[in-house]
Structures are given as structure tokens and as C-alpha cells.
Amino acid sequence: MKQSISGQVYDIIARQFNYEGEITPDMAAKDIDGWDSLGHALLLQALEKHFDIRFELDEIFGMQTVADMVETVIRKLA
Secondary structure: OOOOHHHHHHHHHHHHHOOOOOOOOOOEHHHOOOOOHHHHHHHHHHHHHHHOOOOOHHHHHHOOEHHHHHHHHHHHHO
16 A cells, blocks of 8 residues: 555654654654754755755745645645
8 A cells, every 4th residue: 555645754754864753743853852944954955856846945944844845835736
């Protein structure tokens, strides 16, 4: 079965930050070690590459939580 978009985003976040805990929609950078401004940029780059999308500047600044990222990816893929 193909993994959901949210599941794929969660996996990318976990891989990007070597995070082994549970990732939840309300999580943000403050909740994961290493998720600083550079980590955020690299995460967004990984999401763009995985889903073959490009984020606009306003979208980048609007993504504060994991849920924001999932919603933005879903919107970009629609």
C-alpha cells in the first residue's frame, strides 16, 4: 500500500533530523534537536525533491508546524 502524503512527510522529517520519536502534526522546530534555520531549509529542500514541487517564499514562511508542511505539500500536489 502506498504511504500517505503525511506519512511521507513524517518520514522525511525523521530522516532529516535522525529523530526516532513519534512525529505529530502540532510539532515544530522547537520540538526536534537540530531543527534550526539551516535544518529547516534543508528539510524544505528534501520535501521539494521528494515530491517534485517548489515552495514559494510565502509558503516557506507560513510553514511553522508539521501540519502546515503536510497541508502545503498536499495543496502543491493537487
